[in-house]
Every structure is written in structure tokens, then in C-alpha cells.
Amino acid sequence: MIWTNDPTRLMLVAGISVAYALVCLAPYLRTRRKRLAAARARAAAAISPGWIVSYASQTGNAEELARQTAAMLKLAGIPARLAELSELTADDLLGAERLLCLVSTYGEGDAPDGAAAFAGRLMTTALPLPRLHYAVLALGDSAYVQFCGFGRALDQWLQAQGAQSLFPRIEVDRSADAAIAAWRQQLSHLAGTSDAPDWSAPAFDAWRLCERVQLNPGSAGAPVYHLALGPVSGVLPDWQSGDLVQIAAPADPDHPRDYSIASVPADGRVHLLVRLHRHADGRHGVASGWLTQQLAPGGTLPLRCRPHRRFRLEENADRPLILIGNGSGIAGLRGHLRARALAGQDRNWLLFGERNSAHDFHYRAELEALRQAGRLTLDLAWSRDGGAARYVQDLLPARAAQLRAWVADGAAIYVCGSLQGMAAGVDHALADILGRDQLDNLIAAKRYQRDVY
Numbered sequence: 434m435i436w437t438n439d440p441t442r443l444m445l446v447a448g449i450s451v452a453y454a455l456v457c458l459a460p461y462l463r464t465r466r467k468r469l470a471a472a473r474a475r476a477a478a479a480i481s482p483g484w485i486v487s488y489a490s491q492t493g494n495a496e497e498l499a500r501q502t503a504a505m506l507k508l509a510g511i512p513a514r515l516a517e518l519s520e521l522t523a524d525d526l527l528g529a530e531r532l533l534c535l536v537s538t539y540g541e542g543d544a545p546d547g548a549a550a551f552a553g554r555l556m557t558t559a560l561p562l563p564r565l566h567y568a569v570l571a572l573g574d575s576a577y578v579q580f581c582g583f584g585r586a587l588d589q590w591l592q593a594q595g596a597q598s599l600f601p602r603i604e605v606d607r608s609a610d611a612a613i614a615a616w617r618q619q620l621s622h623l624a625g626t627s628d629a630p631d632w633s634a635p636a637f638d639a640w641r642l643c644e645r646v647q648l649n650p651g652s653a654g655a656p657v658y659h660l661a662l663g664p665v666s667g668v669l670p671d672w673q674s675g676d677l678v679q680i681a682a683p684a685d686p687d688h689p690r691d692y693s694i695a696s697v698p699a700d701g702r703v704h705l706l707v708r709l710h711r712h713a714d715g716r717h718g719v720a721s722g723w724l725t726q727q728l729a730p731g732g733t734l735p736l737r738c739r740p741h742r743r744f745r746l747e748e749n750a751d752r753p754l755i756l757i758g759n760g761s762g763i764a765g766l767r768g769h770l771r772a773r774a775l776a777g778q779d780r781n782w783l784l785f786g787e788r789n790s791a792h793d794f795h796y797r798a799e800l801e802a803l804r805q806a807g808r809l810t811l812d813l814a815w816s817r818d819g820g821a822a823r824y825v826q827d828l829l830p831a832r833a834a835q836l837r838a839w840v841a842d843g844a845a846i847y848v849c850g851s852l853q854g855m856a857a858g859v860d861h862a863l864a865d866i867l868g869r870d871q872l873d874n875l876i877a878a879k880r881y882q883r884d885v886y
């Protein structure tokens with residue numbers, strides 16, 4: 434060992450030692466820095482992923498496609514947040530890199546109920562979104578004047594905020610397969626994957642018409658029929674009250690029609706209420722004419738059940754229920770009443786409107802039996818009977834206190850029936866009684882659900 438007291442030499446030795454230590458430490462520090470950065474990035478991605486798949490859907494088509502979109506991205510190794518459009522905040526949009534929007538249109542070019550808050554809150558403001566890349570899949574029906582109105586409005590708003598479109602908006606006319614395939618192809622391209630799962634909708638099964646009864650003989654309105662259907666295979670699918678079926682009429686198989694299910698699986702049959710539609714020139718509607726006039730009892734029809742997530746009871750199953758509807762809208766509400774009877778839930782209030790009590794009181798016997806058993810509060814409006822309340826919405830003002838009390842007690846409100854007249858009338862009456870803010874809160878809490886058409 435060489436020892437020295439020379440301060441210059443000592444300084445030199447110390448300097449060399451520090452430099453050596455730094456050389457040894459550098460790779461460790463570099464690796465640690467990288468590890469920490471990766472962990473930070475992972476945490477950031479978990480909180481606000483770069484990709485958001487958002488949907489606005491009334492009867493579940495856009496929601497289902499959004500789920501499939503998110504699943505496909507996941508398969509390609511891209512974690513995306515799946516969110517209803519109204520869940521997104523300005524910060525979510527400012528922080529996201531890619532936003533895929535799958536949205537339908539309702540009313541007359543309007544946003545679906547679940548997106549009304551987004552349309553009102555964010556689409557009326559200016560947000561700088563130059564970092565955001567987005568794509569829109571707009572679902573609609575070209576029979577409406579405002580075809581894909583909400584999808585188009587959303588696209589325009591995003592563009593106006595400086596967001597960059599990943600590819601031109603794709604519009605889906607009545608669930609057309611070609612447009613959905615185009616969206617899938619764009620996604621495969623974006624995600625860099627070619628082994629995406631097939632998105633074909635579930636197949637139709639053969640069902641049998643077991644029973645058909647006209648519910649309103651003598652009515653001033655079009656005939657309404659109760660249909661009971663059973664699967665030819667004998668195996669009943671599992672559905673929940675509030676769900677829909679799609680039926681493909683032989684004369685128009687590419688455009689299946691949706692009907693609300695009026696029964697529960699415990700009934701052993703799918704019950705539907707079908708009103709015979711008549712065009713101005715006297716021709717019958719393609720699907721309703723076939724189901725109510727041509728198809729003979731015992732005949733078969735192609736049918737598939739469709740979950741209607743926005744109209745199921747789900748987390749409202751234990752709440753008091755206020756059911757409001759008119760005409761054939763009683764179908765979806767009756768499904769809920771049957772589910773409630775099975776579950777032993779007695780806090781049910783039905784407000785229903787039709788033309789004449791003598792002819793149009795669909796399911797009168799069973800509704801009155803429920804009322805007599807103390808399992809249903811029943812309020813009726815007959816537009817042709819000359820009573821004080823003509824339409825179902827006219828029943829509400831006189832019952833404002835009771836309605837507020839039920840809502841304060843945690844009730845959920847389900848509305849089923851005509852969009853024209855009824856849905857808007859009921860919405861205005863509810864807003865007058867509860868206040869628009871409370872009604873918006875009920876929508877956000879999924880305690881105000883609508884199946885209107």
C-alpha cells in the first residue's frame with residue numbers, strides 16, 4: 434500500500450474515486466429513471482388512457498358496437514376507456530389523444546337521452562382540442578329528415594374545436610352491415626390488427642305464433658293485437674323486462690322491426706303488442722300487416738331478443754316505480770309490472786293514456802286485479818271520453834305532490850309510448866313539477882328511463 438500526506442495527491446485520489454463511483458452508478462440511475470418513467474406512464478394511462486371509446490345510445494345499438502370496438506382495441510393491445518358520452522368531462526377531452534364516438538340520433542335529429550347533458554353542457558362551449566384525433570360512427574335511419582343529426586352535429590363540433598378527424602364520419606342507415614364493416618376495417622387499420630373478431634349480429638331463430646287476440650275491438654283507433662310467441666326449439670332465451678325483440682318480416686328482411694316485450698321468461702312466452710299500421714294510401718305496414726293479418730297462428734317467424742339496457746330495471750329493481758305511457762307503450766310497462774309481481778315489489782304507480790275506456794283499456798282485467806290487491810296505483814286518461822285529463826301528461830299536474838313524494842322516496846320513472854306528443858308532454862310536465870335540474874339529475878342517475886318511438 435502506498436500512503437501519502439501530499440494534499441494534491443489526496444485530492445486527485447478523491448476525484449478519481451468519485452468519478453469511478455459515478456461511472457458505476459450511471460447505468461443504475463438510468464435504468465431506475467426509465468423504470469420510474471414507465472411506471473408513471475402506466476399510472477397515467479390507467480387514469481386517463483390515450484384512447485376513449487364513447488357512446489350515446491337509446492336502445493343499445495350504438496352501445497353494443499362501442500363495446501365491440503373497445504374489445505377489438507383491447508385485443509390489439511390498446512387499452513381504451515369505454516364511457517357513455519355524458520360521463521366525459523372537458524378535462525377528459527383535453528387529455529385524450531384518440532376519441533372514437535359511436536352515437537345514434539333520436540327525436541327529430543336529437544341526441545339520445547343519455548347524451549343530452551353532453552350536448553347541452555359541452556357542445557355549447559368552446560374547447561381547444563388540437564391534440565385530439567377522433568372518429569364518429571353515426572347511427573340513424575334515413576327515413577327521418579334529420580338523418581344522423583346528432584352524429585353530424587358532434588362531428589362538426591369536434592372539428593370546430595380543432596380536433597383532427599382520423600377518417601371521415603361513417604353513417605349507418607338502419608344498422609346496415611356494410612357501414613359497420615367499414616368502421617371495423619378503419620379500426621383494424623388504426624389498431625394495426627387484422628385478426629379482429631367478426632361483428633355479425635346474433636342470428637334470428639325460428640319462433641312460432643302461439644296466440645293472437647285483438648285487444649281493442651270497436652276502437653276508434655287502429656286495431657291492437659296481443660301476440661304470444663314461443664321458440665320452435667322449445668328453449669326459451671333469457672331476457673329481462675324492458676328488453677326488445679327484433680322481427681324480420683319476409684317482405685323486408687333487411688330492416689327488422691323492434692317491439693317491446695310485454696312479458697317475462699316466467700310467462701313461458703314472449704308477449705308483444707302490435708298495432709296494425711296503415712299508410713295514408715290504405716296499405717298495411719309491412720311488418721305489422723304480416724304479424725297481425727297474414728301470419729296464421731301456428732306459423733313461424735324469425736325473431737331475436739335484444740337487451741335494452743337503458744330500459745331494464747337493473748339497479749332500480751328495489752325502488753318504487755312510476756310507469757308512464759300511452760297506447761302500445763303499455764307493452765314495455767306491463768313487462769316491468771310482471772317482473773315486479775314476481776319480485777314481490779308492490780310500490781308501483783301506472784299512469785296510462787288511450788282513447789276510450791270502453792275499448793282501449795288494454796290488459797284491463799290484470800291491471801285492475803293488481804290495483805285491487807294493493808300492488809298498483811292506477812291513473813288513467815281517456816282522450817275521447819271527455820274527462821278533465823285528455824292525455825297522460827295532463828294527469829301529472831294534479832298529482833304533483835304525490836309525484837314529488839315518490840321521487841323523494843327514491844322512485845324511478847319509466848316512460849314508454851309515442852314520441853310525438855306524449856314523450857315531450859310528459860317531459861315538460863315532469864320538469865314543471867320536479868324542476869329541470871332534478872330531472873337532469875334523475876337522467877344521470879338512470880332513474881328516468883324512456884322507450885319512446
Ligand SMILES: Cc1cc2nc3c(=O)[nH]c(=O)nc-3n(C[C@H](O)[C@H](O)[C@H](O)COP(=O)(O)O)c2cc1C
Nearest residue numbers: 490491492493494495537538542573574580581886
Ligand atoms: C323515436 C325515434 C326517433 C328517431 N329519430 C331519428 C332521427 O331524427 N334521425 C335519424 O337518423 N335516426 C333516428 N332514429 C333512428 C335511430 O337512430 C336508429 O334506430 C339507431 O340505430 C338507434 O340506435 P341506438 O339503439 O344506439 O339508440 C330514431 C328512432 C326512433 C325510435
